[in-house]
Amino acid sequence: MLIYSTVIAASPGRVWNALIDPARTAHYWGHHNVSTWTPGEPWEHRRVSDGGLDVVGEVLEFDPPRRLAHTWARPEREGESRVTFDVEPVPGGVRLTVTHDGVPDDQVAVVAIGWPFVLSSLVSYVETGRAA
DSSP states (O other): EEEEEESSSSSSHHHHHHHHHHHHHHHHSEEEEEOOTTSEEEEEEETTOOOOEEEEEEEEEEEETTEEEEBBBBBSSSSEEEEEEEEEEEETTEEEEEEEOOOOOHHHHHHHHHHHHHHHHHHHHHHHHSOO
């Protein structure tokens, strides 16, 4: 299980919208997170550059602005993992905790490198309007 936590100087709603709005995710993640965000419905992680599909999943939990959880799978590979975003108000902003559970052994190193970059860029985008 991989767990990452960061404090963001913003409201829970602002952080939440940055997680679910495809136009916003494009700025800091380089992908559109596309879904209706209804539990049981699909979720897609599409590249901004060419619309290619890198990750797919199913929405498991949607509790604005507190918790979002979905499965995470590479279309070309078997198996899936689970990503949970928890947004918790703290003095001066929110604590965002990302838990990525069930990552296949052969993908742990890549995933472990990726999340810190995504979160750093997200913090910069939410706080300044510019991604890192």
